[in-house]
Amino acid sequence: MSLRHAVLGLLSESPASGYDLMKLFNASLANVWPATQSQVYGELGKLTSAGLAEVSAHGPRGRKEYAITDEGLAELRHWLAEVPPSGPHRDDSLLRVFFLGVLTPLEARTFLLGRAQETARLHATYRRIDEEAEWDDDMISVYGRLALEYGLRMTAAQEEWARWAAEQIDSVKAREAGNRARSRLRNGTGTRNGTRNGDDLTPTE
Amino acid sequence: MSLRHAVLGLLSESPASGYDLMKLFNASLANVWPATQSQVYGELGKLTSAGLAEVSAHGPRGRKEYAITDEGLAELRHWLAEVPPSGPHRDDSLLRVFFLGVLTPLEARTFLLGRAQETARLHATYRRIDEEAEWDDDMISVYGRLALEYGLRMTAAQEEWARWAAEQIDSVKAREAGNRARSRLRNGTGTRNGTRNGDDLTPTE
DNA sequence: CTCTGACGTGTCAAGAGTGGAATGTGGGAG
């Protein structure tokens, strides 16, 4: 239900055609709320029917420039100030963490370090944007900068976490190796079965 | 496309009925990958057709217990180790930040502090879970703990960010009040033009 | 014995989101 508000938000800055909006989406909202052509054009239609936006001008190639209406602006404000944002979202990467036990510790470690690398890459991208942009005191600069800082902090924290998590696995592995060694000393038998690479862990003595 | 893998992941730990899975989803994956009945039952059907899971037992009330097949386990492993996780996701709250300029700075500040409070609440919830759970060295404990730590770190960072962002607004407001005062001193005229509620921001001072 | 509540499965409609393709116009490079 928020694509609607993303479109309204962009229109609140200046009137634009569907094509323009697509560029804006790809440029500024790509990391926050990606949208496809079909969605944007569809939403513009619905917005117009609902009286939240209107066609403000016709251009060269059948271009229709949309502007936000007063009603639309009211709806946008209402959404911003009064509708409670929805909680935590689906997270592909985090979901995998839950099931990392299915892999070998080595594979799990590799996965986490991969995540670390990926977030680091993202972080670098954000930093470059931050450095190259010219920030002044106007609306878009102030709030855009806030959003960017969010990205910077989250990616940094994520990378740190991923590295920490990889270390955790190492230390568990080490502890287990120790246990196994002790166990071997105690009962003299070396190898054990491993049907589901899961239950030959934790002989916690 | 990941609901499928969430179900496979849960089945990889032990066979379960659709009903059981729903409980597991609500208990452990609620914050990471919520799912509804219709989705779970639907997916179980598809999984069975695809040969990734099978009905392993029939119970009392038409209960069907599903188990993961070797093929399913292979698919799960493949997904975990080889399919690249998808990037950043849609974020309702962050989207709003972009358009906070539509509100007055005071309202924007309120929004951000509300976010801070909300993340703090979540953080506390996670911490309680962390303290109340008994962690040992088995799979689920180790990797579940990793996921929980992720939640703890992210919420902490988010709260910090929200408080910082609220401060930023304060300081911009202050700077603007200063500019306005200086401007008044320079040319003796108080009001300036403001096409788009941008620069006639709340006469602080 | 009956009724309630947990167990358990399933369907449907509607809205989001994805990805691709068809169609046409106008302006500027060469």
Next chain:
DNA sequence: CTCCCACATTCCACTCTTGACACGTCAGAG
């Protein structure tokens, strides 16, 4: 002057997700 690319819109078919509804069954409290 012509051709190509950027501009610009619209439609389609599909999957995912949500939320509600409908149905039937077993066990135990009163």
